[in-house]
Amino acid sequence: MLQAAIIDLDGTLVDTLGDFSAALAGTLAELGWPAVPKETIEGFIGKGTEHLLRTTLAHVGAPASLYEPAWDAYHRIYPTINGRHSQVYPGVAEGVAQLRAAGLRLACLTNKPTEFARELLRAKGLAGAFELVFGGDAFERKKPDPLPLLKTCAALGTLPAQTLMVGDSSNDAAAARAAGCPVVLVTYGYNHGRPVREVDANGYVDSLVDVLKVL
Numbered sequence: 733m734l735q736a737a738i739i740d741l742d743g744t745l746v747d748t749l750g751d752f753s754a755a756l757a758g759t760l761a762e763l764g765w766p767a768v769p770k771e772t773i774e775g776f777i778g779k780g781t782e783h784l785l786r787t788t789l790a791h792v793g794a795p796a797s798l799y800e801p802a803w804d805a806y807h808r809i810y811p812t813i814n815g816r817h818s819q820v821y822p823g824v825a826e827g828v829a830q831l832r833a834a835g836l837r838l839a840c841l842t843n844k845p846t847e848f849a850r851e852l853l854r855a856k857g858l859a860g861a862f863e864l865v866f867g868g869d870a871f872e873r874k875k876p877d878p879l880p881l882l883k884t885c886a887a888l889g890t891l892p893a894q895t896l897m898v899g900d901s902s903n904d905a906a907a908a909r910a911a912g913c914p915v916v917l918v919t920y921g922y923n924h925g926r927p928v929r930e931v932d933a934n935g936y937v938d939s940l941v942d943v944l945k946v947l
């Protein structure tokens with residue numbers, strides 16, 4: 733019997749590719765490098781900001797020594813565009829309401845910095861649905877490490893086996909499997925450029941409204 737659901741943010745609740753793309757374009761422009769196409773950035777999302785910046789710099793051929801100025805510029809620019817170029821996916825509001833109506837407690841767990849995540853959920857009218865919000869800077873390690881899921885279960889007071897992970901990528905699924913949580917993946921998000929149905933999961937859904945049906 734499920735007690736709670738832990739839901740990923742980027743690629744699962746909100747399509748944030750436009751935000752990432754705008755923030756990275758601004759960051760690269762400040763450093764004198766060209767922007768990277770959205771389709772390329774999509775493959776870099778999901779493993780946190782450090783991975784995103786390092787991969788983007790390597791992609792344009794910039795030296796690794798630009799990582800720190802890039803980090804500073806990105807953290808200055810991102811809050812000014814957070815939510816402006818992103819949309820809540822169809823079915824999210826209804827799906828989240830259904831999970832709550834089924835008696836599940838909800839937490840949002842993302843590799844995005846916690847403050848960016850809280851602000852995005854507020855801007856998109858989703859903050860009230862989640863008892864807890866944890867970002868990639870909340871714990872010592874990020875997904876795909878199981879630690880963030882185990883810590884979130886501990887904060888919710890639920891057992892991993894009774895806590896469902898809902899995500900969009902192999903990163904989310906690996907963390908869930910290692911933590912002992914069942915996992916359902918949405919088919920519309922960002923899976924590091926790979927088909928999401930290749931990933932081992934308990935089910936796949938085209939909309940959050942179908943999550944409880946596939947279990």
Ligand SMILES: O=C(O)COP(=O)(O)O
Nearest residue numbers: 742778779780842843844
């Ligand atoms: O990598 C990020 O910043 C966000 O990734 P996530 O919301 O899919 O965990």
